[in-house]
Amino acid sequence: MQATESVLPRYKRLAQQLWEGIVHAGLCEGSRIPSVRTLAVQHDVSLTTAVQALRWLETQGHIEARPRSGYFVARRPEHSCPARATGWPNPPPELDAQVRDHLAMVGAPCAVRLDLAVGEPSLYPVDRLSVLLRRSAYQQPDLVGAHARGAGHPDLRREIARQAMQYRCELAPDELVVTNGCIEALNLALRAVTRPGDVVAVESPTYFVLLQMLGALELRVLPIPCRTGTGMDLDALKSALNETRINAVVTIANANNPVGSIASDADKAALVRLLQARNIPLIEDDIFGDVCYDELRPRPARAFDTSGNVLLCGGFSKSLCPGLRLGWIAAGKFSDKVRALKYTTSMATAELQQTAVAGMLSSGGFALHLRRLKGALQDQQSALRDAVLRHFPEGTELSHPRGGFVLWLKLPTTGHLRVSTRPMFEQARTEGIGFAPGHLFGQGGAYDDCLRLNAGYRWTNNQEKAVERLGALARIAVAASE
Amino acid sequence: MQATESVLPRYKRLAQQLWEGIVHAGLCEGSRIPSVRTLAVQHDVSLTTAVQALRWLETQGHIEARPRSGYFVARRPEHSCPARATGWPNPPPELDAQVRDHLAMVGAPCAVRLDLAVGEPSLYPVDRLSVLLRRSAYQQPDLVGAHARGAGHPDLRREIARQAMQYRCELAPDELVVTNGCIEALNLALRAVTRPGDVVAVESPTYFVLLQMLGALELRVLPIPCRTGTGMDLDALKSALNETRINAVVTIANANNPVGSIASDADKAALVRLLQARNIPLIEDDIFGDVCYDELRPRPARAFDTSGNVLLCGGFSKSLCPGLRLGWIAAGKFSDKVRALKYTTSMATAELQQTAVAGMLSSGGFALHLRRLKGALQDQQSALRDAVLRHFPEGTELSHPRGGFVLWLKLPTTGHLRVSTRPMFEQARTEGIGFAPGHLFGQGGAYDDCLRLNAGYRWTNNQEKAVERLGALARIAVAASE
Numbered sequence: 001m002q003a004t005e006s007v008l009p010r011y012k013r014l015a016q017q018l019w020e021g022i023v024h025a026g027l028c029e030g031s032r033i034p035s036v037r038t039l040a041v042q043h044d045v046s047l048t049t050a051v052q053a054l055r056w057l058e059t060q061g062h063i064e065a066r067p068r069s070g071y072f073v074a075r076r077p078e079h080s081c082p083a084r085a086t087g088w089p090n091p092p093p094e095l096d097a098q099v100r101d102h103l104a105m106v107g108a109p110c111a112v113r114l115d116l117a118v119g120e121p122s123l124y125p126v127d128r129l130s131v132l133l134r135r136s137a138y139q140q141p142d143l144v145g146a147h148a149r150g151a152g153h154p155d156l157r158r159e160i161a162r163q164a165m166q167y168r169c170e171l172a173p174d175e176l177v178v179t180n181g182c183i184e185a186l187n188l189a190l191r192a193v194t195r196p197g198d199v200v201a202v203e204s205p206t207y208f209v210l211l212q213m214l215g216a217l218e219l220r221v222l223p224i225p226c227r228t229g230t231g232m233d234l235d236a237l238k239s240a241l242n243e244t245r246i247n248a249v250v251t252i253a254n255a256n257n258p259v260g261s262i263a264s265d266a267d268k269a270a271l272v273r274l275l276q277a278r279n280i281p282l283i284e285d286d287i288f289g290d291v292c293y294d295e296l297r298p299r300p301a302r303a304f305d306t307s308g309n310v311l312l313c314g315g316f317s318k319s320l321c322p323g324l325r326l327g328w329i330a331a332g333k334f335s336d337k338v339r340a341l342k343y344t345t346s347m348a349t350a351e352l353q354q355t356a357v358a359g360m361l362s363s364g365g366f367a368l369h370l371r372r373l374k375g376a377l378q379d380q381q382s383a384l385r386d387a388v389l390r391h392f393p394e395g396t397e398l399s400h401p402r403g404g405f406v407l408w409l410k411l412p413t414t415g416h417l418r419v420s421t422r423p424m425f426e427q428a429r430t431e432g433i434g435f436a437p438g439h440l441f442g443q444g445g446a447y448d449d450c451l452r453l454n455a456g457y458r459w460t461n462n463q464e465k466a467v468e469r470l471g472a473l474a475r476i477a478v479a480a481s482e
Numbered sequence: 483m484q485a486t487e488s489v490l491p492r493y494k495r496l497a498q499q500l501w502e503g504i505v506h507a508g509l510c511e512g513s514r515i516p517s518v519r520t521l522a523v524q525h526d527v528s529l530t531t532a533v534q535a536l537r538w539l540e541t542q543g544h545i546e547a548r549p550r551s552g553y554f555v556a557r558r559p560e561h562s563c564p565a566r567a568t569g570w571p572n573p574p575p576e577l578d579a580q581v582r583d584h585l586a587m588v589g590a591p592c593a594v595r596l597d598l599a600v601g602e603p604s605l606y607p608v609d610r611l612s613v614l615l616r617r618s619a620y621q622q623p624d625l626v627g628a629h630a631r632g633a634g635h636p637d638l639r640r641e642i643a644r645q646a647m648q649y650r651c652e653l654a655p656d657e658l659v660v661t662n663g664c665i666e667a668l669n670l671a672l673r674a675v676t677r678p679g680d681v682v683a684v685e686s687p688t689y690f691v692l693l694q695m696l697g698a699l700e701l702r703v704l705p706i707p708c709r710t711g712t713g714m715d716l717d718a719l720k721s722a723l724n725e726t727r728i729n730a731v732v733t734i735a736n737a738n739n740p741v742g743s744i745a746s747d748a749d750k751a752a753l754v755r756l757l758q759a760r761n762i763p764l765i766e767d768d769i770f771g772d773v774c775y776d777e778l779r780p781r782p783a784r785a786f787d788t789s790g791n792v793l794l795c796g797g798f799s800k801s802l803c804p805g806l807r808l809g810w811i812a813a814g815k816f817s818d819k820v821r822a823l824k825y826t827t828s829m830a831t832a833e834l835q836q837t838a839v840a841g842m843l844s845s846g847g848f849a850l851h852l853r854r855l856k857g858a859l860q861d862q863q864s865a866l867r868d869a870v871l872r873h874f875p876e877g878t879e880l881s882h883p884r885g886g887f888v889l890w891l892k893l894p895t896t897g898h899l900r901v902s903t904r905p906m907f908e909q910a911r912t913e914g915i916g917f918a919p920g921h922l923f924g925q926g927g928a929y930d931d932c933l934r935l936n937a938g939y940r941w942t943n944n945q946e947k948a949v950e951r952l953g954a955l956a957r958i959a960v961a962a963s964e
Contacts, residue, residue: 352834
């Protein structure tokens with residue numbers, strides 16, 4: 001083998017090595033190649049050899065020289081960048097098979113997006129945020145010092161507390177920790193109050209990322225039925241509490257995902273009392289609280305807590321802009337634990353977005369934006385419901401969402417076999433229509449006959465046609481069960 | 483009690499409630515008060531009552547009206563904002579006592595910062611980054627769509643792979659996951675390859691946040707001596723491997739924190755082979771790789787891996803700008819697991835900074851900046867060492883850092899008692915001098931007689947005086963042990 005190697009002159013071996021590196025790293029046209037000097041030092045060859053290697057690659061048309069700039073990957077079609085990756089070309093097999101399916105869907109191009117719980121870009125104040133972000137960047141808000149502030153920028157923490165005051169939920173800025181999205185907040189909350197093997201009660205059906213998160217933390221899920229309209233069934237929870245050890249409860253009391261219900265203030269207060277009496281922490285995911293349709297923003301369960309037993313998680317991904325990845329947690333008596341976990345999990349959250357969002361909140365621009373967003377969502381939700389009523393098989397049950405982005409459907413059972421939306425999901429994907437199949441939202445196939453549709457996009461003829469097509473596929477699914 | 487409440491008219495009760503909320507939320511002067519309409523709806527009172535409440539607060543001087551704008555917290559000295567919080571006014575008691583001390587130090591104002599491993603702001607290309615961030619904000623790089631790209635922006639992943647190619651470490655962009663700082667990368671790596679109760683071998687002394695992180699993940703620490711100059715003692719590791727079950731090894735092979743050593747390529751390759759043969763994952767923290775002083779950037783241990791057994795963690799907090807909180811991980815054969823964990827831990831990293839940093843890397847600006855930064859750090863390190871040699875007691879041992887920000891000292895033992903830098907730490911803090919006491923970097927008081935100094939700041943007369951004072955305190959500490 002040594003013999004074969006030495007057949008090639010040193011510069012050609014270097015050139016070959018370089019080219020393999022370029023291909024492996026997926027460098028696209030115009031990418032800069034290391035300098036002659038760097039190459040010589042890094043590969044322990046003479047400057048002459050490095051120059052020869054680069055010239056050889058140039059004669060092959062792989063790279064090109066630019067005066068006074070160095071060498072760059074050449075503009076040749078076969079080296080051009082692939083279409084922008086979506087990030088999940090091959091969803092990791094470590095996730096549950098069902099979530100892999102979902103991520104593949106998220107990654108795949110899709111003509112009509114009825115899958116994710118997001119609004120279309122035009123619903124978000126991206127221009128205004130850009131201005132604020134540019135201002136933050138211009139003022140260089142502690143671009144270098146943020147790592148010392150694990151809890152988040154004081155301006156944003158104060159503005160979050162002020163917002164909460166408006167819906168009569170008292171939060172102290174000192175209690176708040178700014179997180180990388182509401183997902184990190186939920187994660188810190190769960191880690192603060194549970195250990196692997198613990199039992200966590202959740203609404204059923206519920207947000208599938210929450211189910212995945214519980215799995216990743218080796219927590220056991222206890223599903224509590226979620227009543228349409230009013231949220232977690234407290235009687236069922238009481239029975240469960242009497243029958244089994246429960247270490248924590250997670251609730252999405254406002255605009256539950258996927259059902260869209262809002263628990264009453266009385267139920268929220270009762271839930272808080274129930275768990276407080278048993279000293280079981282309540283984790284509240286209030287990410288949809290700001291996008292409930294009523295003018296009066298519903299209070300979180302946390303507003304009824306006086307003992308510090310509720311860990312309230314919120315964020316701006318649904319209400320202001322998904323891409324900012326900004327969330328927060330007010331962890332009550334678990335605040336110290338959460339701050340310690342934040343420190344060893346990601347230390348601090350980048351401050352640039354924090355000051356921009358603080359500016360949006362303090363200016364009153366957030367309130368104006370929310371009014372517009374909520375109006376649009378409600379209109380789109382109506383249009384989606386009407387279309388489903390027109391096109392889906394008779395007997396299909398629909399949720400009555402009181403907030404948020406999504407509509408939850410249950411197909412009718414007419415025969416002996418259970419209806420499943422999985423084949424329908426596969427087929428729709430091939431036709432460029434995305435939706436979230438029901439089995440993601442529970443365990444053991446509990447919601448195989450359900451599906452979740454997103455009302456976040458403006459209602460168009462395309463949407464109408466997609467729902468019509470889904471209705472036809474649903475009829476086939478129902479017929480197949482007979 | 484009901485009787486007492488009803489003595490006050492409704493509007494005064496509302497006003498009182500509002501004022502308590504304002505004080506509790508720490509709202510500062512000029513903060514906007516909810517509108518009359520919001521108050522009326524939220525508190526279920528008439529518009530008249532809401533107006534009365536606001537007017538009453540106005541007559542008390544608590545709030546003030548602005549034409550066409552509404553009510554705001556009044557500009558009165560007693561309501562002015564406190565000095566900007568540092569984020570850790572009261573470090574959480576959930577952390578180890580020693581880290582609480584450290585965080586208190588980070589939070590406390592300090593005239594001379596010899597404590598944190600950071601450079602002074604002028605060492606970072608903040609202006610250039612601001613421009614790039616503003617451009618990113620202007621171009622609105624997926625401000626709304628980033629949540630679908632769990633692995634990070636493709637441009638940044640490609641640039642990281644290109645950088646790595648320059649130091650002959652082959653990384654594929656598809657393998658990379660962009661994280662919220664290198665801390666999140668290490669966290670994901672540890673969670674991917676261990677379970678609570680597992681044993682993790684680390685260099686000793688080592689970075690105290692790593693020790694805290696292992697504690698938070700309920701992992702047991704096995705310290706392996708770190709030889710000055712050459713890093714982890716492989717013979718000691720071999721013995722440990724023969725004697726006990728080790729589930730993972732964490733190494734900082736390049737510019738180890740706090741010792742500043744760089745393992746040789748031979749040792750890196752040997753370490754990789756040793757663990758590969760035993761199928762024990764190696765987690766490599768290469769955050770300081772880019773700030774090693776030699777012109778030739780040292781290769782990470784990962785460069786010698788052919789089996790996918792090395793999880794390489796990197797980031798830009800030390801090399802480019804701490805406040806961006808951008809890190810990354812290339813997890814080899816554990817990539818799927820890491821991507822799945824990232825999804826349920828924080829879903830995705832905000833993209834704005836990613837495109838800005840990608841711009842910095844692709845333009846070549848990063849290489850120029852690094853040359854300047856490395857030169858400054860080396861000069862400052864020399865000045866710091868010289869000052870220590872001038873002012874510290876005879877017999878003090880110093881590290882010979884080959885990269886990074888910090889210098890590691892061991893005070894001489896002249897008497898029978900062990901020297902401790904803890905009292906010295908307390909005293910120096912009261913005098914506005916921060917340093918990192920040695921006990922943070924190990925367990926069981928192993929490094930009580932050591933301390934870590936930061937060379938990240940430009941050398942000034944103040945620095946000289948601070949080191950002189952620390953030298954005097956060290957003499958007292960040494961004398962006390964006699």
